[in-house]
Amino acid sequence: MSGDVHDSVSGEGTYVHGDRGKPRSREERMVPREQPTTYYGRPIVKPPVWKPEIPFYFFFGGLAGASAVLAAAATFAGRPALARRAWAGAFVGVTVSPVLLIKDLGKPSRFLNMLRVFKITSPMNVGAWILLANGGATTLAAGLNLLDEDRRAGAPEVLAAVLGAPLATYTAALVTHSAIPAWSEARTEMPFVFAASATASAAGAAMLTVPADEAEPARRLGVLAAVAEEGITALMHKRLGPLASSYEKGTAGKFQKAARACTLGGAAAFVAGDPHFPIPMSNRRRSLLSMAGGALLLAGSVCKRWSVFKAGFQSAEDPTQTVRAQRAQMNGDGGA
Amino acid sequence: MAGRVLDLETPAWPDTYGEEARPRVGFFTDTSVCIGCKACEVACKEWNKVPEDNQGFSGESYDNSGELGADRWRHVAFIEQKLPVGVESGAPDDLVAEAARQNLLEQGLDPHRDEDGFRWLMSSDVCKHCTEAGCLDACPTGSIFRTEFGTVVVQEDICNGCGYCVVSCPFGVLDQREDDGRVWKCTLCYDRLQGDMEPACAQACPTDSIQFGELDELRERAAERVELLHERGRGEARLYGEDPDDGVGGFGAFFLLLDEPETYRLPPDPVVPTRYAGSVWKAAGAAAVTMVAGIAAGFLGRRG
Numbered sequence: 001m002s003g004d005v006h007d008s009v010s011g012e013g014t015y016v017h018g019d020r021g022k023p024r025s026r027e028e029r030m031v032p033r034e035q036p037t038t039y040y041g042r043p044i045v046k047p048p049v050w051k052p053e054i055p056f057y058f059f060f061g062g063l064a065g066a067s068a069v070l071a072a073a074a075t076f077a078g079r080p081a082l083a084r085r086a087w088a089g090a091f092v093g094v095t096v097s098p099v100l101l102i103k104d105l106g107k108p109s110r111f112l113n114m115l116r117v118f119k120i121t122s123p124m125n126v127g128a129w130i131l132l133a134n135g136g137a138t139t140l141a142a143g144l145n146l147l148d149e150d151r152r153a154g155a156p157e158v159l160a161a162v163l164g165a166p167l168a169t170y171t172a173a174l175v176t177h178s179a180i181p182a183w184s185e186a187r188t189e190m191p192f193v194f195a196a197s198a199t200a201s202a203a204g205a206a207m208l209t210v211p212a213d214e215a216e217p218a219r220r221l222g223v224l225a226a227v228a229e230e231g232i233t234a235l236m237h238k239r240l241g242p243l244a245s246s247y248e249k250g251t252a253g254k255f256q257k258a259a260r261a262c263t264l265g266g267a268a269a270f271v272a273g274d275p276h277f278p279i280p281m282s283n284r285r286r287s288l289l290s291m292a293g294g295a296l297l298l299a300g301s302v303c304k305r306w307s308v309f310k311a312g313f314q315s316a317e318d319p320t321q322t323v324r325a326q327r328a329q330m331n332g333d334g335g336a
Numbered sequence: 337m338a339g340r341v342l343d344l345e346t347p348a349w350p351d352t353y354g355e356e357a358r359p360r361v362g363f364f365t366d367t368s369v370c371i372g373c374k375a376c377e378v379a380c381k382e383w384n385k386v387p388e389d390n391q392g393f394s395g396e397s398y399d400n401s402g403e404l405g406a407d408r409w410r411h412v413a414f415i416e417q418k419l420p421v422g423v424e425s426g427a428p429d430d431l432v433a434e435a436a437r438q439n440l441l442e443q444g445l446d447p448h449r450d451e452d453g454f455r456w457l458m459s460s461d462v463c464k465h466c467t468e469a470g471c472l473d474a475c476p477t478g479s480i481f482r483t484e485f486g487t488v489v490v491q492e493d494i495c496n497g498c499g500y501c502v503v504s505c506p507f508g509v510l511d512q513r514e515d516d517g518r519v520w521k522c523t524l525c526y527d528r529l530q531g532d533m534e535p536a537c538a539q540a541c542p543t544d545s546i547q548f549g550e551l552d553e554l555r556e557r558a559a560e561r562v563e564l565l566h567e568r569g570r571g572e573a574r575l576y577g578e579d580p581d582d583g584v585g586g587f588g589a590f591f592l593l594l595d596e597p598e599t600y601r602l603p604p605d606p607v608v609p610t611r612y613a614g615s616v617w618k619a620a621g622a623a624a625v626t627m628v629a630g631i632a633a634g635f636l637g638r639r640g
Binding site: 116 | 394396399402403405413415470473474475476477478479494495496497498499500502503504505506507508509510511512517595596598599600601602603604605606607609610612613615616617619620621622623624625626627628630631632634635
């Protein structure tokens, strides 16, 4: 739009726009209107139509992907007990994931419709193929490791790990490749948040059952991932500026707080459950602490995905976010 | 002709159609002559057998249908704009806001001037049939496709109801139909186009606010119209979506508006998500590599 059109408009733009989306108290209405104009407060972009299966899918996909990487690494590092548990976690993840997706779609044939094409412009399509390929490799690797306890890493393990990492991060691309401002503007950090959250869940799941003598890598990774997740989330919110409110307020904010408490609590339990931790404690107590930490990390990862999921709804439902983000973008481009 | 077609090119048109490609068509919705009769809404529903949706009183002026969705492919917006009492038209924004505030403080009411202090904007919204369509790019099944007319259509037997197009549309056009879970939207009357008829809404429009035609011709017509309105002192008239250099490569269905787009529930600077797909995938890839490196690093160091 040319500058002179805009200029001529500012003279005319003296109408008080009707904006009766929500009833307001008298005090609120007395505040001069600084809000961007909206059409009765109605959203500009549509909120997602995704059901609760989807945030759980984000969690199980992350668990599967990160567990596959963890399992392959443990197989290579010669920690068969840890490897077996991580393969089990990966297998559970890739088994539950398609069930959740199909449940969201309504019937199995609808999942197959995605396999008619390979479409790089659609993260949903690419993700369906990643899930399918990783599911195959993980199932094979998990089966082989179950049959042969002393198995050395081979092609299925490598493939499962190589496809596992994108399985854990593509779901972040899925939400950021959208028209919803709080999601799309978070596209740089979100995959790292998902990667960290997935790693924490994989470490958490493994710690539930792994014997103490092979637990160390999972313990270390759980703590590392928890700290990384909190750090990247803080960075993301800082960079998002006003858009971060979608993650910090409402239902998303509650999940966000719960995620932080669980994740940091889980990491603390891992540290305290470490045999090298300087406070004397019985082995049984340490192992219980580690298991509790594992459960907390899993819960934290579920809450994190729910927080991101809900933030998308909250952002879409607020048309002023869409307008502000786009007006800022227009001004940033040199004020067209 | 060939040169003109090239100007309007979309990623999947006309090349993929070869000889079958037809001139790209669209709508020019001139809201300055819209009278809010909703004949377009009705004609669309009748022709396309779109199911009944929300009815009743919304409290939003004469708008009882809300917004575009699975069961509403044309939607007429009604906007009441008014100047507070004690303000002349053309007054600066801060004066208007202050007057409105004073009125509220003194009377607890929002009294406004009649006559030229009031104006009523009406606009018939529709799918934009973008040159770079977010819904089409995001669709994981290939159900959403580009027709030989350069329009964007959902093929219902392939749609799997994943809902990804819903969040990929910068205009909030597409939505899921509750009973069957699939997504429905304006087809620009694909069946009528194939029979050399104009879309139902355009045919029903009594004021030619909705104009159907070949897109290049519509753009010329729209440029003349906005110039005429400016000459007549309607400086606020502006085209929306006619520019092929915008964030969606230009709309197939564009508008003449009398206020900022957001007043009509339209995004001021829509950008198709595909434009930033590069940075999306780069970040996802980098995070995947970081995750593998991080997990591998967890196995280094002392053995416990």
